[in-house]
Amino acid sequence: MNRSFLPRLLCGLIGLLAITSLSGQSDPYGDYLHPNVGDTIYGKVEHIDRRGGSTDFYKKIRVTNAKGKRKKFKRGDVESFQVDGVRYEGFWLSQSSGVFDLFSPKYFMDRENGERYFLRIISLGRLSHYQLEWWEQDDAGINSMDLFIKEGDEHFIRATQGIFGLKRKALTKYFRDCPELAEQIEQKELKEILEVVSFYNYHCAN
Numbered sequence: 022m023n024r025s026f027l028p029r030l031l032c033g034l035i036g037l038l039a040i041t042s043l044s045g046q047s048d049p050y051g052d053y054l055h056p057n058v059g060d061t062i063y064g065k066v067e068h069i070d071r072r073g074g075s076t077d078f079y080k081k082i083r084v085t086n087a088k089g090k091r092k093k094f095k096r097g098d099v100e101s102f103q104v105d106g107v108r109y110e111g112f113w114l115s116q117s118s119g120v121f122d123l124f125s126p127k128y129f130m131d132r133e134n135g136e137r138y139f140l141r142i143i144s145l146g147r148l149s150h151y152q153l154e155w156w157e158q159d160d161a162g163i164n165s166m167d168l169f170i171k172e173g174d175e176h177f178i179r180a181t182q183g184i185f186g187l188k189r190k191a192l193t194k195y196f197r198d199c200p201e202l203a204e205q206i207e208q209k210e211l212k213e214i215l216e217v218v219s220f221y222n223y224h225c226a227n
Contacts, residue, residue, distance in 0.1 A: 054084040054102040056094055062086060066104045068139070076156045076163075078139075096137040109139040110151070114177070128153075128168065128177045140168065140177075147172045148221040150180075150214065167214055169195070180214055187214065199225030 055061045064086040070079045081093040082102060101110045113135030114128045129135070140151035149172070152165040168177040169192075178195050182188050189206055196203040202220050205211045211220065 051106060052103045054082065054094065055100045057098050057100050062092065066102050068102065068104060068109075096139070099139075102139070108142040110142055111137060111139050112177075114138050127179075130175045141165070143167075144218060146218070146222040148218055148225075150218050151177065169218075180217070186212060187217070192217065196221065196225070201225070 052066045053061050053063045054066050062084050064084050067083040067085075068079055070077050078096075081095055082099055083091055083093050084102075085091045096111070099111055101108065103109070112130055113132040115131040115135035116128060138153060140153055143150040143152055149170050151168045151170070153168055154163050154165045156163060167180040169180045170177045178191060179188055180192065187206060189209070193203045193207045196206065199221060202211075202217070202225050205220070206217065211217055
């Protein structure tokens with residue numbers, strides 16, 4: 022064996038082991054928490070409180086790293102996180118009425134007077150699709166509401182009305198910048214929320 026080859030082989034193996042070790046340290050659970058200040062923390066993230074026979078969100082989000090060290094963050098101090106491969110992004114949201122109404126079509130970004138919500142990221146683009154999740158008393162499962170936001174906008178609009186499908190009147194008005202899409206929604210040619218997102222991002226946004 023060429024003597025000069027052995028040192029290069031050993032260096033390569035050491036480098037590979039170092040990269041593998043660093044990868045294992047940085048992302049042991051596949052999830053993370055990104056605080057407003059400081060570095061991203063990789064580990065097991067917990068944001069749902071199931072103690073006491075009821076379900077709600079923790080007032081402080083927990084993250085436990087690979088060494089078993091747990092840290093808690095106030096919701097307002099967290100920018101985003103991922104749990105079980107699902108990404109959430111934080112927003113301060115309010116409504117002009119001052120009451121957070123699940124039936125109202127618009128939710129405004131309002132850092133001064135808003136309440137902190139973490140929206141589940143479904144897809145990101147010039148038209149992004151999020152879901153607002155919540156529980157109701159004695160409700161066995163999680164509830165969710167589909168929200169749209171256009172790139173550069175400061176408010177979300179509710180996209181669906183539960184089992185009744187798309188909020189056609191609100192969406193027709195919302196997509197006045199893309200008459201073809203607005204017409205297809207109004208004429209019920211598009212029935213699924215993913216169809217609306219795809220159409221806007223590929224045919225409307227310039």
